[in-house]
Structure formats: C-alpha cells, structure tokens
Amino acid sequence: MRERVIGVLGGMGPEATIAFYARLVAQTPATCDQDHLRVIIDSNPKIPDRTAALVAGGASPVPAMVASIDALGRAGAEFVVVPCVSAHAFLDELRVRVSLPVLSIFDAVADDIRGDPRGIGRVGLLATAGTVRVGLFARHLERQGIVVDLPGAPDQDAVMAAIYEVKSGPTGARRAELRDGLRAVAARLVAGGAQAIVLGCTEIPLIIGRHDAPVPVFDALDALARMARRAAREG
Amino acid sequence: MRERVIGVLGGMGPEATIAFYARLVAQTPATCDQDHLRVIIDSNPKIPDRTAALVAGGASPVPAMVASIDALGRAGAEFVVVPCVSAHAFLDELRVRVSLPVLSIFDAVADDIRGDPRGIGRVGLLATAGTVRVGLFARHLERQGIVVDLPGAPDQDAVMAAIYEVKSGPTGARRAELRDGLRAVAARLVAGGAQAIVLGCTEIPLIIGRHDAPVPVFDALDALARMARRAAREG
The missing domain is CATH 3.40.50.1860 (Rossmann fold)
Structure with a gap:
C-alpha cells in the first residue's frame, strides 16, 4: 500500500x-x-x-x-x-x-472523544484566549453533541499566560509551577461538572498530561x- | 540581519x-x-x-x-x-x-574539539560500523591533529547493535541496559588513553550523554x- x-x-x-x-x-x-x-x-x-x-x-x-x-x-x-x-x-x-x-485538529479531537468507550458528554476546554474568543473549537464539539465548559475569566488569563511562558523555555522549577497552575484550573472545571479535560492548545501538553486530572484527558497533539x-x- | x-x-x-x-x-x-x-x-x-x-x-x-x-x-x-x-x-x-x-557534521565536531579550552588531543570515537569502516570521520579529525581511538571489535559490534536497537524505541529498562553497555565501551576507550569521547552517531546521544563518561563528551548532534x-x- x-x-x-x-x-x-x-x-x-x-x-x-x-x-x-x-x-x-x-x-x-x-x-x-x-x-x-x-x-x-x-x-x-x-x-x-x-x-x-x-x-x-x-x-x-x-x-x-x-x-x-x-x-x-x-x-x-x-x-x-x-x-x-x-x-x-x-x-x-x-x-x-x-x-x-x-x-x-477539531475533527481529530472530536473523533477521539466520541470514540471513547467511557461515553464523554461534557468536557472542560483548556485553550488560548484566541481559540476561546473565536469559539470555533467549542462550537465544533457542541455540534457533535459534546457540551463544552470554559474556565472563568481569571483562570482563562492564567492559561494564556502559561502558554506564552512555555514558549520561552522555562526552567524545570518554573515548569512545575505552571503545571500546578493548570492542574488547579482543570480541577475547577471537573468540580463544575466536566467529565473530561481537553488539552486544546498544542503547547498545553508540554506542561500537563494524562495524569494531571482525575478524569480522562484528551490531548490535541496525540x-x-x-x-x-x-x-x-x-x- | x-x-x-x-x-x-x-x-x-x-x-x-x-x-x-x-x-x-x-x-x-x-x-x-x-x-x-x-x-x-x-x-x-x-x-x-x-x-x-x-x-x-x-x-x-x-x-x-x-x-x-x-x-x-x-x-x-x-x-x-x-x-x-x-x-x-x-x-x-x-x-x-x-x-x-x-x-x-565532521567539521562541526572538529570545530567543537579544537575550540575546547581543555586542549583535547586524543578522542575515543563511538560510531556505526559503516562510519568506522569508511574511516572518513577519523581521517577528518586526524587531519586536524586529533588522534582517534576506536573500540575493539567486540565493543564495536555492541555499539552497532545498540544503535540499531534504539531505532525500534526500546523500553526504559532496556534503554538503561543499552546505556550501561555504551558507558562500559567509553570507559575502556578512556582507560586506553582517550581524553574525550565523541558521540559520533546521531542515535548515540539518544542513549548516553555528557554525564556518562569521566572525560569531556562531544555530541555530534549538539x-x-x-x-x-x-x-x-x-x-
């Protein structure tokens, strides 16, 4: 072939x-x-x-x-x-x-969520301010029957700051702080009802991964x- | 610019x-x-x-x-x-x-060795059987006044086997075994008089690094x- x-x-x-x-x-x-x-x-x-x-x-x-x-x-x-x-x-x-x-990449993530045997109907989305503002990713998932929760405004600002900062190659200690910050945002989305977390910016999987949330994590890069x-x- | x-x-x-x-x-x-x-x-x-x-x-x-x-x-x-x-x-x-x-890449490595303030005159070369057989890399370094030591035949076979194996994505435990094998080959080159080790295959830095020999290590990828x-x- x-x-x-x-x-x-x-x-x-x-x-x-x-x-x-x-x-x-x-x-x-x-x-x-x-x-x-x-x-x-x-x-x-x-x-x-x-x-x-x-x-x-x-x-x-x-x-x-x-x-x-x-x-x-x-x-x-x-x-x-x-x-x-x-x-x-x-x-x-x-x-x-x-x-x-x-x-x-929206199709790729939607395919992964819909193909998951655990039956995920509601996700928390970690993404850039641009992705959130434009809303295309969330609308794409919602058209496929997946409810999308977004972080509150201060949490969204923290996510965006972490994404910009990781581009400058932070040290290991600083990387750990960024990870703890994103973990806390993910935990608040889960507390609000999200059944899974979507790492919806290709820089976010450089900071947190599958083991950083108590629910399934969908990684846009994967x-x-x-x-x-x-x-x-x-x- | x-x-x-x-x-x-x-x-x-x-x-x-x-x-x-x-x-x-x-x-x-x-x-x-x-x-x-x-x-x-x-x-x-x-x-x-x-x-x-x-x-x-x-x-x-x-x-x-x-x-x-x-x-x-x-x-x-x-x-x-x-x-x-x-x-x-x-x-x-x-x-x-x-x-x-x-x-x-021969020029790149030669530049690094000659620019080193420690004054390196003799190196041990870890490379593929093909690189060793053809001899271009060693001759290139020797023309710049750097003596090149090669592993003995059984050690060279072990180096080549490790390079092929790392291409298949070994597990962490197996990777550690490959690292120990290459460390031992490097140690024998140092015991024989090499003042530095050249990681002279781009797969070798995937297995060992700067801290795996008691002498300076020159990494062809770097x-x-x-x-x-x-x-x-x-x-």
Whole structure:
C-alpha cells in the first residue's frame, strides 16, 4: 500500500512541532527507520502570532501560512496538518487559498472523544484566549453533541499566560509551577461538572498530561498525530 | 540581519531528527515563537540504510538523499544539514549532485574539539560500523591533529547493535541496559588513553550523554545544531 507524504505546517511554536512529530514517531510501530512515515515539516516561527491576530488586531498569519503550505506542496507533501489549535481559527480562509487538503485538529479531537468507550458528554476546554474568543473549537464539539465548559475569566488569563511562558523555555522549577497552575484550573472545571479535560492548545501538553486530572484527558497533539497516521495510510 | 532558512535532510532515523531539532530550538535564545529560526525538515525514513550500503553491499542511499535535498530547495531551504553521521560517507557524492550547500557534521565536531579550552588531543570515537569502516570521520579529525581511538571489535559490534536497537524505541529498562553497555565501551576507550569521547552517531546521544563518561563528551548532534545556527545567522 502506498503511503502518502504528511506535510506539517509547524513552528507555532517550534516546541509543539517537535512534540507533535515525536508523538507521531512514538505511535508508529517500527523496527527500523524504513517502517516510519515520510514527513515534511516547515517549522516557520515567523508566522505572526495567532492569538494577537484574533484578540488584539495583530497582523494576519494567513499569508505566511499559505506560503508555508505551498512550500510543503512543492517539496512533495500530499496533505497538511497544523499542530497549532489557534491557527485553526483561520482554517476556512486557508482551505480556499491552497491546493493541498488541510486536516482539522477539531475533527481529530472530536473523533477521539466520541470514540471513547467511557461515553464523554461534557468536557472542560483548556485553550488560548484566541481559540476561546473565536469559539470555533467549542462550537465544533457542541455540534457533535459534546457540551463544552470554559474556565472563568481569571483562570482563562492564567492559561494564556502559561502558554506564552512555555514558549520561552522555562526552567524545570518554573515548569512545575505552571503545571500546578493548570492542574488547579482543570480541577475547577471537573468540580463544575466536566467529565473530561481537553488539552486544546498544542503547547498545553508540554506542561500537563494524562495524569494531571482525575478524569480522562484528551490531548490535541496525540489526536492530530493519530489522524495524520490514518490519513497517510489510507492514501 | 536576514536569517537563512535551514534545511534538514532527516529521517535517518526519525528520533535523531527530532533530537537534532529539539537541540537547535533549545540552543536558540527566544522569548516568543518569532525569535526562532525557520527550519524545513524532510524526515524521509525511506532512504536506504546507510550502514547496510557501506558494509554489506546494500542499495545506495544517494538517489533518495538527492531527491530529498532537491525537495528542501524547492520548499525554500538555503543550505542543508544532515543529522546522520553515517550518511556523511556519501557527502562528496551528494555535493556534486545538488545545488544547495551541504554542511558537514565532521567539521562541526572538529570545530567543537579544537575550540575546547581543555586542549583535547586524543578522542575515543563511538560510531556505526559503516562510519568506522569508511574511516572518513577519523581521517577528518586526524587531519586536524586529533588522534582517534576506536573500540575493539567486540565493543564495536555492541555499539552497532545498540544503535540499531534504539531505532525500534526500546523500553526504559532496556534503554538503561543499552546505556550501561555504551558507558562500559567509553570507559575502556578512556582507560586506553582517550581524553574525550565523541558521540559520533546521531542515535548515540539518544542513549548516553555528557554525564556518562569521566572525560569531556562531544555530541555530534549538539555540534551540528550550533553550526546550523551560526550558518543561518551569517546568511
């Protein structure tokens, strides 16, 4: 069976791109290099900040994202994934401007939640201020019958600050403080009725993981890696 | 100052590619995504095995490597680094067939050793059977006045076996056994007179690091990341 070449529109940020590709490799059963999928990554950190564009009138990231997707196509990528949840606010704009198919991380997460045998009907969403403000992710999940709870305003500010801070490569001790902060936000969402937590920004899994909440945790990076592998093998 | 776009001919293996890019990101002072360098990676694990080509008459990896370098060029890369030491046995063949400059990991390691204030004149080299058989890496260092010691035959076989095994993603316990084996090989090189150890295969830093030998350790992945950053900033 022919495998399709995966394109990764990355660099938003670089650590999330590394974490995404590491998960894709870890998920792939392999006994030698040649068992792995071919992946072309444009890690382009020069793309303007997505959250700034969404909430503060910053420059649109769309032209740079289109240029990077076109570059991936010239290099031989056959479809594209974007390991940055906030960037998905621009997905419709992107799709009409590029020739490669662009998969959606919203679909990847929704598939994982709906496929979970524990029957999850209500989730707490940890995401950037931009993702929350635009509301596309929450609406996407709600159309699939999943109720979405958001943190209160002070908690949302703390989540956003942690996401920006992790991009600057904090020390181990500071990383532990950021983790404790996000754990507390997740715990409040669970106390409010969430049956699961969605790590809905690709930087958040760099701080907290499956063992940081007393309920199931859905990780957008893991979900996207699974979807990319499936799409490559169905090619 | 304009920064040049780094091309990475990767996938040999995928874990070494991830480790290389993670080091490049970690080495870059940054407070936001936009401070990072743009990096285009073709992680192409379908490239035929380098060691098999060098020691067992396997298929040449050169045509696939040329195709990937050309792909990186089409995507906008301005020079190329190759986080696979064994692949450098084919560097002269590659350089005459591609239009992009290809930097050498041998130069990167030699620069690090010669720049070390401790005055290192003799090193022990941990590398693949292919790299050792071809002898290019050792000759390159020796031309710069650095004496190179190689493991004895049984130790060299153990090094090669560990490199192949780490590509299959061993468990933590097995990884610890592989680490202990390589530590013992390094200790014997030091007992024989080596003043430093060169981690001369990009998979070896996935197993052992700076704290696994009683002498300075030069890591080919770190050296290549430093050289790539310098080259991007001099562009």
